[in-house]
Amino acid sequence: MATSIEPNHKAKDSVFTDLFTIPKYLLELYQTLHPEDRTTAEGDLRVVTAKCVLAEHIYNDLGFMVGGDRLIMMVEAQSSWSPNIVIRLLIYVAQALNNFFTERKILLYKDSKVHCPKPELYVVFTGERVSQPPVLSFKDLFFGDSVECDIDVKVHVIYEQDTDDIINQYIIFCKVLTEQVKKNGPTRKAIEETLRVCRDKQILVEYLKQRETEIMDIMTTLFDQDYITELYGNERRMEGKLEGIKEGIKKGKLEGILNSIRGLMQSLSVSADKAMSLLMIPKEEQEIYREVLSKEKTKGD
Numbered sequence: 462m463a464t465s466i467e468p469n470h471k472a473k474d475s476v477f478t479d480l481f482t483i484p485k486y487l488l489e490l491y492q493t494l495h496p497e498d499r500t501t502a503e504g505d506l507r508v509v510t511a512k513c514v515l516a517e518h519i520y521n522d523l524g525f526m527v528g529g530d531r532l533i534m535m536v537e538a539q540s541s542w543s544p545n546i547v548i549r550l551l552i553y554v555a556q557a558l559n560n561f562f563t564e565r566k567i568l569l570y571k572d573s574k575v576h577c578p579k580p581e582l583y584v585v586f587t588g589e590r591v592s593q594p595p596v597l598s599f600k601d602l603f604f605g606d607s608v609e610c611d612i613d614v615k616v617h618v619i620y621e622q623d624t625d626d627i628i629n630q631y632i633i634f635c636k637v638l639t640e641q642v643k644k645n646g647p648t649r650k651a652i653e654e655t656l657r658v659c660r661d662k663q664i665l666v667e668y669l670k671q672r673e674t675e676i677m678d679i680m681t682t683l684f685d686q687d688y689i690t691e692l693y694g695n696e697r698r699m700e701g702k703l704e705g706i707k708e709g710i711k712k713g714k715l716e717g718i719l720n721s722i723r724g725l726m727q728s729l730s731v732s733a734d735k736a737m738s739l740l741m742i743p744k745e746e747q748e749i750y751r752e753v754l755s756k757e758k759t760k761g762d
Contacts, residue, residue: 475521476679477537477585480631480668482508487525489627494533494583501527509557522549524557532557532578535585542591544602550582551599551614582616585628587635590620630664637664638680646729647739652680718742722750 481487484503491506492498509532510524521537534554536546558577561567567575584597600606600613621632638655645651656669656676669676718740725736733754737747 476676477521478523479679481523486627493626493628522553530578533581535583538584538586546584547597547599547602547616550616554580583619584616585619587632593618633664634659652677
């Protein structure tokens with residue numbers, strides 16, 4: 462039986478940001494985007510990712526400066542597509558530009574035009590290809606191409622290709638992980654099998670070998686904060702404090718959370734306590750569910 466893993470809540474970066482904040486791989490990333498530029502070196506690249514912009518969960522966004530002339534912002538899109546990624550990138554690039562001018566004490570109220578780095582926006586899509594154009598327009602997505610809008614940004618979408626560049630290797634890594642989670646659930650075995658398959662396929666071999674411990678921590682946290690949330694609904698995790706739970710019992714809302722607990726217990730072969738831990742149900746609320754489940758078990762016996 463696969464062993465479920467305890468979450469490590471200190472790991473906040475995703476594999477995406479961990480990989481591409483390493484100078485060697487960041488340069489490979491840039492050269493994949495701009496193969497015509499072979500003069501830029503590792504020292505010309507500086508990570509400027511602004512963390513905790515929108516939420517306090519795992520970060521899967523990346524920003525970096527190329528010299529002082531180019532500002533590249535990237536977001537990893539996972540198994541499902543959302544047009545809101547374009548808004549996220551709009552927010553990220555606005556904050557990054559603000560930081561750029563603030564750090565350099567550049568005044569935006571003077572008469573002469575200031576130097577502004579050229580923004581480039583990308584989405585690295587790690588799920589199956591969706592019917593989206595290769596370049597997304599904020600204006601067109603949210604207001605339609607026939608409606609005038611005073612703001613627009615354009616975002617380039619990167620899918621899996623028949624190449625062995627660093628971006629494509631990362632996308633394949635994510636697809637291997639998705640496949641292993643489907644087979645083994647959110648378990649240590651799924652992580653170990655992902656690393657094994659990627660080694661066999663020569664995917665991110667050096668990176669995975671050098672940072673195996675960090676990757677185990679990152680992916681454990683990913684299972685806890687992303688995978689479980691996706692399967693069972695964020696609203697079930699955030700059902701509220703004890704009074705809210707008691708009110709939920711009256712209104713019949715208890716059953717939804719109980720179904721989530723039962724589902725995890727059955728699919729992962731774990732105890733009720735482990736299931737509630739994975740669902741991040743507060744300890745002060747767990748006794749209510751434990752009591753109901755215990756009564757069910759007694760009746761069944």
